[in-house]
Each structure stands twice: as C-alpha cells, then as structure tokens.
Amino acid sequence: MTASNTPGRDRPTDEPNEIELLLPWYEAGTLRRRDRERLEQALHGDPELARHVDRVREELAETIHLNESLGAPSSAVADRLMAAVEAESPAGRRRAPGAAAGWLTGFFASLSPRTLAVAASFAMLAIALQSVMLVDIFTKPQEEPVYRGLDAPAHRNGTFAMVRFARQASAAQITNFLQNYQAALVDGPTAGGYYRVRIAMTGLAKDEIGRIMTRMRREPIVEFAEADEPSR
C-alpha cells in the first residue's frame, strides 16, 4: 500500500510504509529485483508516490553534485602511501597483528596518521633515490578525469606525453614500459583511454622528445603516443 492509497493521505507521513522506505534505493538503482518489481507495481496509478520518486531523484542529483564538488586529495597522499608500501617488506607484512586479536582492532590501535606521515616521508626520500615509481592513477574512464596534484612541482615541471595503451596490454607490460622509459603515469585515463605520462623531470629539447615519441609508437603495447604540453 502506498501513501495515497490511505484515505485522507496525500503525501508521505511520519509513519512510512515499506514501499516509501525503499524509494531511495529504487532511484539509486540498488534495490533487489524483487523489491524493485514490487515498487514498480505500486507506482502504477499512484501519482503521489511518483511525485515522491521525483523528490528522491532531486535529492540524489544534488547529493552527487555536492560530493563531486568536494574535489580530490592531493597527490602527496599517493606518494606517501606508496612510499610506506615500498618501505614494508613482505616479511614485515606477515608480522601484522594476528587474526585472534582481530585485524581491525590490532591494526587501528597500532597506527596514528601523523606517525605514518612522518615515517612515510623518510621512506619516500629513499625511494626517490632508488627507483622509478608510478606516481599516479588509473581512474574509471566514465568519470571525469581527476586533475589532482597538478599544482605540485613534480606535475607542473617536466616533459609529458599522452599515451594510449593497447587493450590487451597487461599491467606488467605497462610497468615494464614505464620503467624502460623512466616514466610515470600522472593522470588518466581520459574518456578516450589516454594517460598523461611524465617522460622526464625536466623540459627536454624538441628533438629528444621527438625521438622518444618515435620509440614509444613502435612499442607493441602503445596505440598512441604524442608529446603533451604541461597543463600549467
């Protein structure tokens, strides 16, 4: 029974029925099939319930808008995290708190964010001297590209390229590719599947960039490679 099926009711009340309670999940598309079918049946011939769905839709749209406007964390988070990950050996991970104590309890009790940040900063220094690291992201292509961290010096300076990898390229092949070119992913993928790749920490001469692009285009896992000017 829906709100308007009750005599004297023309809108949802303080005591909602089951159908009214499910409306947000119906509109968000996360309702079980059985419940969804039940709700769709109830919607037939119940204009007030339909109006309530409209209200839910409005709330949903603005909740998404509000959350999307929150922006994204700085690239320093990824850097600190990967530095901390790098600093931890597999043996170290095996020494993590045991199941008997409960993994959450043990781990949460052992960490404080500031402690981690300081530890990660030291680890990052070591890593910067040693190795090439992927610094940034693979994001869902259907979402807007996340242009985070571009104000950081590491992303503002340097030489960049836009690269699209072959569909069959594996993560391991891409890692090897990046290592061979001493490169790092800094953004993407965009809607077309392009990644922004930093190919040098400094600005390279045009000839040198051209040579690198030519080499990259010959790579079997590369579908597209073109030099890209820094965003700012």
Next chain:
Amino acid sequence: MAMQAPADEALIGRIARGDRLAMQVLFARHHVRVYRFVLRLLNDEMAAEDVIGDVFLDVWRQASRFEGRSAVSTWLIAIARFKALSLLRKRREAGLDDERAESVEEIADDPELAIAKLDKAEKLRKCLAALSPEHREIIDLVYYHEKSVEEVAQIVGIPENTVKTRMFYARKKLGELCKMAGIDRGWP
C-alpha cells in the same frame, strides 16, 4: 577503456601477494570516493587525506584477510568510517570538534538571510550539507556511494530495517531544512 580492468577482488588477491602496481590501481580507482566520504564526516581536508592514507595502507597490510563477503568498495568505506569516527571521537574528547555545529546553525538561525539568494538546487545542497553527520552519512552512502540496504547495514553496523528508517528520517529532516530555507517540496 584502454585495457582490461581487473576486478577489485582480483586486485586484492594481487595486493596480498605483494603486487604494488595492483595497489596503485586499487588506490587510483577508489581513493577519491573514499576521500569524499571521509571528508564529509570530518570536514577537514588534511585529516581526510591522513585517513585515506591509513585506509589504503591497511589494505596493503591486510589484503590476504579480505574474504570477499562484501564488495571491495564497501570494505574500504567501512575501514574509512571506522578510522574517521575514531578520529572524531578523539577530537571530541579534546574539545576540537565544533565546526559542524556552526554549519547547521547557519541554516537554522536565519535561513532567509543565509540562503535567500541561492537557487533551488543550491539551497538543497546547502541543506544536505547542514544535516547531522548521521543523516548526512546515510544519504551519501545511498545516493553517492550507491550502497544497497545490506551494504549500508554492513558499513554502519545497524540492522537493515534501521537503515531504511534512518534514511527515511534523514530525508524528512532534509525536507524540514528545505522548508526553513524557503523550498516547499511538498513533503514532509
């Protein structure tokens, strides 16, 4: 997409074997949403960044214990929520958590003055931001993070029926705030 995207569960399996690239992919895929979830709870960008760093380091260390009973995104949000609430609790104990109360009062005290010039959508967003943390959380989980009744119950740690009624009352409160802000949505 330029390449096959491994499922989250497969990434967790690789992370459990020490695959750092899988860790980066998982981070890239989820960190923005987890950050936004935490930011909405904490209202503090730096603290939210610290929390998500902790969350993903936790994943790196504990991936082998992921049992796949829930979606990876649900697992991440549950960890993030635990950490954010722990931080909030510490702040409350230290008397540092008064920012949120002010934003609610902004709407409640003099809505006409505060938001008279905004259009309907902006007012609605303002009202969403002014909800209590508990109400804001459930609305975000359902509408933005696309969590089902069962998943919200797992994340928040309450029965499914409570999830449904909490969402209902969150929406009702939102309607009341909207009314105060001059929007008559026809309900409540």
